[in-house]
Amino acid sequence: MPKPRFQRRKEDRPQEITAAAFAAFAEKGYAATRVDEVAKRAGVSKGLLYLYFKTKEELFKAVVRSLVMPRVDALTASIDTTELSAEEFLRGPFLDFVKKLPGSPVSVVIRLLIAEGPKHPDLVQFYWDNVVSRGLATITELLERGVANGEFRRSAVNDMPHLVIMPVVFSVVFKLLFEEQTLDTDKLIETQLELLIAHMKGAAS
C-alpha cells in the first residue's frame, strides 16, 4: 500500500489548525465552537490537535496571535520606511489599509476579544501590547513627523491619536452587530480623516 503522494508535512500542522480554528471561531464564536469541529475542519484528529495546543484556550490565543501580528508589522514597517509626507501617507497607504479592516478577519478577532476578554486577561494584554499600543505609537509618530515637517500644526489630535483609529473601530463594531444595516464605512473613515487633516492643517483654533 503506497503512501499518499502528498503527505502533509508536520511543520504545517499548527498553521492548518489555527486556520481551521479561526474559521470556526469566526462563524460561531469561541464558546460555541467545539474542538471536534476544529479538528475535523483541519483534517486532523482531536488527539493530534491536543498535541499541538494544550487547551482550547491556548488554541484561541494562537489564533489571535497568528492573525493580527502580521498586519500590524506590515503597517509599522511601511510607516517607518515610507518617503511620503505625513498627509500623503494618511490619505494613501494608511487609508487603504484601514478601509480593509471592517469585515476582515481582524474584526472577528475583535469580537472574540470583546466577548471572551474578561476571561482571558493575558490575551487582552498581549493584544494591547502588540497591536493597540504599537498602533497608537505609530500614528503618534506619523503625526509628529507631520508637525516637524510643518505640514501640521500641533493640536489636540497629537495627544489623542485615538481620534484617527476611532472610525475604524466604530465601523468594525457596527458591521459586527448590524451586518444587515448599511453603513458606508469607507465614507465614514474618509470623512473623519478629512476632518482631522483639515483641523491639523487649519489656522490655530
Place this chain on the structure above:
Amino acid sequence: MPKPRFQRRKEDRPQEITAAAFAAFAEKGYAATRVDEVAKRAGVSKGLLYLYFKTKEELFKAVVRSLVMPRVDALTASIDTTELSAEEFLRGPFLDFVKKLPGSPVSVVIRLLIAEGPKHPDLVQFYWDNVVSRGLATITELLERGVANGEFRRSAVNDMPHLVIMPVVFSVVFKLLFEEQTLDTDKLIETQLELLIAHMKGAAS
C-alpha cells in the same frame, strides 16, 4: 425571626430577577453565567425564575430591554422638548448624557450584544430598532434644527450622524477591553464634539 421561606411578591420579582441577571451577565458574560447563580443572587428559587422567564435566552432579552429602553427614551424626550439651541444642547445635556455611557450598564449590554449577537438576531434587531436607529434619527433631527436655525451650515455630518456617536462607541469598547489602560474618554468625546461643531459652524469647506 428569620425570613420566611415563601414570600409572595409577584409584582417585584421580574425586576429583581433581571437586576440579578444583569449583574451576573456583566461579570461573567452570558454563556458563563449559570441560571442557578442568577436565582441565588435574586434570592429566588430556580423554579420561580423559570415561571417568569421561559428560558435563559428570554431572561437575557428582558435584561437588555429593561436596561436600555429607559435611557434612550429619556434622551429623545429631552431633545424634543428642549428650548436650547442645537449647539447649546450638544454641549450641555447631550454631552453630559453621553459621557456617562462608557463604564455604565449600557456598555455591558454592548458587550453582550457583540458576543451573543450572532446567536440572537432578533435581539440585535430589537436593539437596532429601539436604540441605534432611534438614536441616530434623534441626532439627525437635532442637527437639522441647527441648520434651520442658521447655527450650522449643512455638511457631511448631516448625512453621517454616526460621527457624533462614534467616540462614545469607541470609548465603550475601549473601556470594555482595556480597563487597565487609561483613556480619558471624557476628553475624547469632547474633542470630537468640538471638531464637529467647529466644522459645522465653519466656512464652507
Place this chain on the structure above:
Amino acid sequence: MPKPRFQRRKEDRPQEITAAAFAAFAEKGYAATRVDEVAKRAGVSKGLLYLYFKTKEELFKAVVRSLVMPRVDALTASIDTTELSAEEFLRGPFLDFVKKLPGSPVSVVIRLLIAEGPKHPDLVQFYWDNVVSRGLATITELLERGVANGEFRRSAVNDMPHLVIMPVVFSVVFKLLFEEQTLDTDKLIETQLELLIAHMKGAAS
C-alpha cells in the same frame, strides 16, 4: 358583586377532577400528564386538587376506581337477574357489553395499568380483586348454569373462562397499539364466542 348563579357544589368536585384527570391520562399517559394540566381542565386550582387528592398517584387510583367499578357492577347484576338461558345471555347482553369495550375508557385504564402497574402493585391488586377476578367468577357461574340447564356439556372452557374474555383483551390491546391497522374486533369477538359455544354444545370431544 353577586355570586355566580350556578356555583359548583363542593360535593361534585372530586368527580369533576377525576373526569378531567381521566381525559388527560387517556391522551398523554400517566407520566406525561402534568398536575397543572389536570387542574386547569377541571377548572380548579392546583391547591384545591391537592386538597382532595394527597398525591398524583392517589388521583390516578381514584380515576381507575371510578371508571371501572360501575361497569363490572352492571354486568354482574345483569347476569344475576337475567331470565335468559346461558347461551342467549352470551349471544345477547354479554356480547353487546363486551363489544363496546375496545376503544372505550376501559381500554385506557388497561393501558395505564400495563404501563404503571409495576409501580403501583396495590392498584393492580385492586383491579384484580374488583374487576378481573369478579368478572371471571361471573362468567364461570354463567357457564355452570348452562351446564346445569343441560345447554352445555362440561368442558375445558368451564375451567378456563379466560377463553371467553380473551378476544376482548386482545382487541383492546390491538386497538391500543395499532389504531391505524384495521381489525374487525366485533367479528373477532363473535367468532371466538361461536367457537366456544359450538364446542360447549358439541358431542363429547
Place this chain on the structure above:
Amino acid sequence: MPKPRFQRRKEDRPQEITAAAFAAFAEKGYAATRVDEVAKRAGVSKGLLYLYFKTKEELFKAVVRSLVMPRVDALTASIDTTELSAEEFLRGPFLDFVKKLPGSPVSVVIRLLIAEGPKHPDLVQFYWDNVVSRGLATITELLERGVANGEFRRSAVNDMPHLVIMPVVFSVVFKLLFEEQTLDTDKLIETQLELLIAHMKGAAS
C-alpha cells in the same frame, strides 16, 4: 491489577449497552429509567452511551429492534423450510415457540410499546411491520398450506389468524399485570389451539 479505566471495545459496546438498557427498562419502564443507570449497568460512562445512541429514545428503539427481530426471523424461517404438515407444525414447533413468549423479554417489549407507544409512533409502526404483520402473514400462509393439503377445511380462521395468536397476547398481558395470580398459560394456549384445529378439521359448520 484492577480493570483499567479506559477500555477500547468498540465492537461490543452497542450490544452491551442495549442489553443493560433492556434490563433497566424491563425493571422500571422507559420513563422511570435514568440514562445514568443504564450507563452504570453497562459499565460505561454516560458520554460513551451518547456516542452510540443519539438520545434515550434512540436507545429504546435499538433495544426493541435487537430483542424482537431475531425471534420473528427464526419462526418464519422455520415455517418456510419445515417438512411437517400444517397440523404437525402447529402442535409441534409453533406451540413450543409460542409457549415460551409469556414471561420472556418479548413481553417486556410489549409492555414498553403499550406504555410508550403513543409517544413513539414510528416505533409502533416498526413493530407492526416487522413483527405483527409478518407474524400474521406467516400464520395465514401455514393455514392455507393446510387447506391445500386437505388437512383443514377453509373456515373463518383463515381470515382471522388473530385467533391463533390471541392466547399468546392474552397470556403475555395477563402475566405482565398479574404475575401474582396463577394462570396456566401453557394450558390456555394449548386449549385454544385444540379448539381451532378441531374446528378447522371438523365437518362443515
Place this chain on the structure above:
DNA sequence: AATGAATGAGTATTCATTCAT
C-alpha cells in the same frame, strides 16, 4: 506521531408538592 474511543463534570429545564395569602 496519530487516532478516536472513552471519560465525567457541568447545566438548562421540568414538575410534583407546599404554603403564604
Place this chain on the structure above:
DNA sequence: CATGAATGAATACTCATTCAT
C-alpha cells in the same frame, strides 16, 4: 375553602480533555 406563587430535587444531554491502541 381556594388560590397560584414559590420551592427544589431530579435528569437528559454536551463537550473539553485523556489515554489505550
